[in-house]
Amino acid sequence: MPSNVEIKAVVRDMGFLKERAKELSRSEGTVIHQQDTFFNVEKGRLKLRRFQDGTGQLIFYERPDMDGPKLSNYSISLTNDPEGLAKVLSDALGVKGIVKKERHLYLVGQTRIHVDSVEGLGQFMELEVVMKEGQGVEEGEAIAQELMQQLGVKREDLIVGAYMDLLMAAKSG
Template identity: 75%
Template sequence: MPSNVEVKARVCDLDFLAQRAKELSGSDGTVIKQQDTFFTVARGRLKLRDFLDGSGQLIFYERPDMDGPKLSNYSITPTNDPEGLRRVLSDALGQVGQVKKERRLYMVGQTRVHVDCVEGLGNFMELEVVMKENQSTEEGATIANQLMQDLGVKKEHLIEGAYMDLLLAKGLQNGH
């Protein structure tokens, strides 16, 4: 199963973070609109990511809910019928809720830097250090910690869990 080391944090200064990500990646980033539907499963998380253009991805992942760098194992498959798949999975498993976001993706080395505007929650930054075959979790965490420093992300802004968890805690199952 592929893995990455992830970090998620609240963003206090969106302009500064976006500028630093642009400088570090050497690009303007790619804007991606996403609607994630989470389904009820016995372990891990199962979400259907709808890119709102007729394409999507079904993603299963497991990672500990803690702040700071953490290892996430995942499997993913594309779909050309996200709406149909959402209906079937909702009928079969039940929905936990939905997360709607606009994401700007920057690549910095082997790390995906996401600058996210999440409906109902605000602005966040997510780092995903895509692990190479023989790389240790510690190496991934070192890369993530260095990038956090380079982006001006402070430890007190780190969050644990998924956006879905934050929405549920606010009583916002569907992003609003």
């Protein structure tokens, strides 16, 4: 199963973060509008990600709920019928919730920097260090820590869980 080391953090200064991400990636980045529908499952998380072009990805992942760099194992299947798949999965499993976001994606080496505006939550960033064959988790964590420093991400800005978890907590709180 593919894996990555990732962190998620609250963004305090979106302008600064985007500028640093542009400098580090040597690109303007890519803007992606995503809608993630999370389904009720016994373990891990299962979501259907829909894109503006009518395609989608079914993504299953498992990762510990803790702040700081953490290993995430995942599987992805592409679909050209996200609406039909959403209907089947909704009927079979039930919907946990939906997350809508505008994502700015920057690539730095083997790391994906996501700068996200999440509807109903605010502004966040994620680092996903995509692990290479034979690469140890410690190396991925070191890459994530270095990028956190370069992007000005402070330890106290790190958050636990998925956007879905944060939305559910905000609704119940």
